[in-house]
Amino acid sequence: MNTVTMPLRIRSLATSAARRLLPSEPLSHEAHRAIYGDLSYLDGRQIVVAAELSGLCGQGGAAFPAHRKMTAVREAARRSGRRAVVVANGSEGEPASAKDKALLWHAPHLVLDGMALAAAAVGADRAFLAVESGHGLGRYLTAMSRQRPAPAVPVTIIEVPQRFLSGQESALVSFLDGGPALPRYQARPVFERGVGGGPTLVQNVETLAHLALIARHGPGWYRSGAATSLFTVREADSAPTVVEAMPGTPLGVLTGAGAATGQALLVGGYHGTWLPLTATALEAASPATLGVPLGAGLLAVLPHDRCGLVETASVLRYLALESAGQCGPCLNGLPRMAAAFNELAHPTPRSDLRRLRDDLSRWAGLITGRGACRHPDGSARLARSALIAFAAEVDDHARGRCRAPGRPPMLPTGPASPAAPIEQGV
Ligand code: SF4
Structure with a gap:
């Protein structure tokens, strides 16, 4: 038995099980294949073209087009003659965010499929899956990866320290090269000179899971607006809920009943934006129409009795x-x-x-x-x-007045999101 600490509150607003990012139960490889079907392998160039046609962008914060990152790494590898490296970024340093951990816990094989596709796209001969330490995810994912047939590109699962900046690209490269998990000044970008000096593709795990669905259902399906996104919704002091939602889902539906009594919404995470929360916004706005970066997909409702x-x-x-x-x-x-x-x-x-x-x-x-x-x-x-x-x-x-005198902050600034420990055999 392996103790895995994971957020347990999951809410899916998606309809088709075969196209969900978050199945209701963590899936073994066999169950994953039964639900999603086998991955039809495309060649590297086809994968890049599929990513481009789909309009897939990074889901980790920067929202950079996925195909442009892949192309940059492919080109850098061709110019330098060095093999590329893929780093799947599930390190999620934001203490208030839980969506990447929930994805890794519920759909590990979707992420591993996406890594295989990304490795083929950039011609990598090594791949790393970086996850936050302290949750048992390293051991859990290692066991899950062993359920799969031997991959064309070996995958190493690493746990990175629970720090806000551990998931920044150059911090991950530094850590994989034996240094601290902190950003470093780089004369050349990571896509040219990353892990071990090789061109490196760092891609968020949700983006890779989307890539695995695009490979199955096609770029047109993704582009049509049928694909979901993951959000971490927080209200006051309760544990986070990870919500899977279709594009255009109204804020009020996404954030749940508690938002109706909120005064403001923090959108995107700790590098994000505070917005006033109004009844009109809850009914008429969706995350995409707020006009601010969605970052790591955090939506934190500030109640009226907090400052x-x-x-x-x-x-x-x-x-x-x-x-x-x-x-x-x-x-x-x-x-x-x-x-x-x-x-x-x-x-x-x-x-x-x-x-x-x-x-x-x-x-x-x-x-x-x-x-x-x-x-x-x-x-x-x-x-x-x-x-x-x-x-x-x-x-x-x-003037010496406060609406919430003496109330402690609700947003966590410790290492880990509040979570419940569960026992899971792997
Ligand atoms: S010190 Fe420089 S590299 Fe480090 S977090 Fe600040 S801006 Fe980034």
Whole structure:
């Protein structure tokens, strides 16, 4: 028996079992084949073309077109004469997010199928599946991978530390090369020079699972809007629910009944955007029509009895502590912003409110685009959106008033998402 700690709350709004990303039960390889059917192998170029025709984009945060990444790695491998490497990214450093862990737990073979396709697409001779440590996923997935016939490209499953930036591309490469799981300055991009110096494709696990469905049902099926996406929905202090939804699903349906009593929504994750939550938005908007990056697919509902400034101050402090601290924006800018937001979060009569606001806006502008990775940009986005979404609370705090005095932050800033341990034989 192997102890696996996983979020158990799954809600699927998809209709056909054969086209779901999240089956209701974790599937063995035999059950996976019975439900999804065998994978018809295409050649590398056909896979890239299928990805392009489908419009598949990365589901890990950056939403970069999958076929362009594959093409870049293929070309780099051809130019350098080196074999490519594939890294499936299931490391999900966001403490509030759980959708990639749920996918790996429920549909490991869909991800492994996608890895085989990606390896063929870029001509890789090695593949790694990177998962977050501390959940038993490494052992579970190793056992699952042994159920499969010997793959054309060997897959190694690795556990990466539970840190916010562990899943950043250069951090993964650093860790696989024996270094710390932190972003590093790279003179050449990972697609040219990644693991062991070889051209490396880093692709999110949900993207790879989509690729496995596209290989079965065709790019037209994906493009038609029949494919689902995964979201992590959080409300107050409860454990997260991972929701599988069709495009266009209204926010109110996606987030559930609790959202009706929410005041704001954090969209995308800790590098995301706070938006006011209105009845109109819940009924008429879907994630895609919100007009903000969906990032890692987090939708966190802030109830009326919580303070958005306290939440933001807590997350900014966490983001400042999680940086690699090697570039100016992270070394100087993020700690200053976190400290200033901490002041805003404390309701106390003050006369320097305008200065604090101006400083925060100025620092957010100064750090954006100045780091070796996008960590400062995402942190600045969060801070800016909070100043807008919680402008009334900022004024209230400066008068010494708060709508949720003394309530601790609900958004987790520890390593792991709240989850229930379960025993599972593998
Ligand atoms: S911007 Fe920050 S997190 Fe990114 S590499 Fe530089 S110090 Fe590290």
